[in-house]
Amino acid sequence: MRGFWGLMRAYWVSERWREAWALTAVIIGITALASKTSVWMAEASAELVNGIAFFHHPDNATPLQTVLTSAGLLMLLVLFKDLGLIGTRHLFSTTLHRKWRGWLDERFNQALLDRNHTHFHIQHATRAADGTPVPTPDNIEQRLQESIKGMTGGAIGLAMGVIGVFTSLWFVGEKLIETSGPVSGLDFLGSYGSAVLALTAVVLYVPLNTYIAVKVGRALQRLTNTMQQAEGSYRGELTTFLRRSFHVAATRGEAVQKATHDRLYSDIDRTWSRLNWFNAGYMSFELIYNFMAARIVSYAPGLVPYMNEKISLKGYITGAELVNSLISQCSWFIHVMPEIATLRTNARRVTELAEAIERVQRPDDFYRQTGRxxxxxxxxxxxxxxxxxxxxxxxxxxxxxxxxxxxxxxxxxxxxxxxxxxxxxxxxxxxxxxxxxxxxxxxxxxxxxxxxxxxxxxxxxxPPVSLKQLVCLPAHEDEHSDTKVAALLHKAGLGEFIEFLLEPSRDGKIWEEVxxxxxxxxxxxxxxxxxxxxxxxxxxxxxxxxxxxxxxxxxxxxxxxxxxxxxxxxxxxxxxxxxxxxxxxxxxxxxxxxxxxxxxxxxxxxxxxxxxxxxxxxxxxxxxxxxxxxxxxxxxx
CATH class of the missing domain: 3.40.50.300 (P-loop containing nucleotide triphosphate hydrolases)
Structure with a gap:
């Protein structure tokens, strides 16, 4: 798990591979069905627009019924997709997220708390093979909790987006070809003219903007990494301060402590300011991109064959809705580029911790990098x-x-x-x-x-465990009888606490505070x-x-x-x-x-x-x- 892809696939090749692949298969199936539903929604939307456009046509015997039926079908499809499919997929994806995160957390805890005292050794700096100093991993608690949680959630979201792109290309592309018509000037393409034109518009529009998004995303990644480090340092100092608050009060050191807090928070504030500028610019870029995709790029390819009466209004609207759906799915990377930047940052922080753990598996060799x-x-x-x-x-x-x-x-x-x-x-x-x-x-x-x-x-x-467990450490409390432990507490001068032997706290306070x-x-x-x-x-x-x-x-x-x-x-x-x-x-x-x-x-x-x-x-x-x-x-x- 010292590399990005190794970290990504570790759970799926672990002893819990059946659980991982079963959840993944369900998510893939639901995603594919959601993509197919998008095609049905495009057709239903075209039927609704067509019914409205020909509401007063003399050949339309039941105009109101046609409009209401199309609107009702479209509404049912929206409910089926967004409430049924997307909601169910969210449940399964969050379950996969919870299972994967739990498995990774367990692996890292086992690695840190092994009998090699890895948790102790990784807090010492070392050097790389070329002599370059390798700093100790900062904010380990943040890496174990926030980074693993953010990484696993982001990776699952990214994977669902990729699956959605491929399934949409399959189903939407198939429908575009089915409803395609000839285009003047592209007669050599025959009836596939409008489909080729639509796909060309997608190919030209999406990759160019994705390239811009990737460039911005890299800057966001660097800023996100800096932000996490700054916030982790500030949170760590607050935690340390609360543990020694008595000493701060006794020495009247509040002013010095406040200056320390102000200095650490100023790093957060500066980074946050730059991050806000990038996020605001990216949000504007995304809004313009979405408008252009939905109102211009989607409708432009079919406009020529529609004007030349090669396709009907219904075919034109259907094609435009399909192109919009395809752009929306293929633009998933653009929509979540900030999340991808965060994913890469979180993954890097987790892999850095894995690399640090690996480095100290042979403590003597590890310490020889920085001395005798x-x-x-x-x-x-x-x-x-x-x-x-x-x-x-x-x-x-x-x-x-x-x-x-x-x-x-x-x-x-x-x-x-x-x-x-x-x-x-x-x-x-x-x-x-x-x-x-x-x-x-x-x-x-x-x-x-x-x-x-x-x-x-x-x-x-x-640690926050029962009083008996505190006496029995490092053994488990079940290895010793209550009577024996109580007798030893009395012998050590703590007989007043025997009645709370099996309690993890007293009067709402853990034993560390009592x-x-x-x-x-x-x-x-x-x-x-x-x-x-x-x-x-x-x-x-x-x-x-x-x-x-x-x-x-x-x-x-x-x-x-x-x-x-x-x-x-x-x-x-x-x-x-x-x-x-x-x-x-x-x-x-x-x-x-x-x-x-x-x-x-x-x-x-x-x-x-x-x-x-x-x-x-x-x-x-x-x-x-x-x-x-x-x-x-x-x-x-």
């Missing part, structure tokens, strides 16, 4: 815990120098390590690297075999206690808790997970202690001057513990290597 990325992940016997060797972290850029170096580290099973360092020293970057979430650098990271990992961050974001920062961190504690990970990373995960609550948090971990390996970053200069004054942490990892070193927290640690903290891992202890970043398929926060 040579992380090697492996597993070893769990008794040896987590080891790190020759690790270097750098920023984007092929010549970037390491801002953090780790010659050799080992975190034994059951060991708790406190990470210290100045702000900006690379503490969080190191934790990200352990979890395969830092893009640039290199080194060897060997994880304990069979151990699941859990990464708890300072900022906790909660729980405070500290309560969210207690919720993460309940999640850790439930999943019992072997390797836990705490990145300021208790920052919203007071001293006593932090001690309770750590004590709950120590009691429930005795064999867990903990690596923790905190603001405090010294790690918390238990109520009895005992240390929770066994060692401290200090980051200073771009180097990470580890030592026992207490000088009185047993010698065997001090030794195992520094002793290199025997080569024979290493188990099979796993592909880079694939270890992240273990459970994580």
């Amino acid at each position: 990325s040579d992380f090697r992940f492996g597993t070893q016997h769990s008794v040896f815990g987590l080891t790190v060797k020759d690790l270097e972290l750098v920023h984007t850029g092929e010549d970037a120098q390491p801002f953090l170096s780790v010659p050799h580290l080992r975190f034994r099973r059951g060991e708790w390590t406190f990470v210290k360092g100045e702000s900006g020293s690379g503490k969080t970057s190191l934790i990200k690297a352990f979890n395969g979430l830092w893009p640039h650098g290199g080194g060897e990271i060997t994880l304990p075999e069979g151990a699941t990992t859990f990464y708890a961050t300072q900022d906790v974001r909660l 729980l405070s920062g500290g309560q969210k961190q207690k919720l993460v504690l309940a999640r850790i206690l439930l999943h019992q990970p072997g390797l836990l990373f705490l990145d300021e995960a208790t920052s919203a808790l007071d001293v006593e609550a932090k001690a309770v948090f750590h004590q709950a971990l120590k009691d429930a997970c005795p064999a867990i390996t903990v690596i923790s970053i905190m603001h405090e200069a010294e790690p918390p202690k238990s109520a009895s004054g005992e240390d929770f942490y066994d060692s401290v990892l200090r980051i200073a001057d771009g180097v990470a070193t580890k030592r026992p927290l207490r000088a009185g640690l047993p010698a065997e513990i001090t030794t195992i903290l520094e002793k290199p891992v025997p080569a024979t202890a290493l188990r099979k290597r796993v592909p880079p970043r694939q270890h992240l398929r273990q459970k994580q926060e």
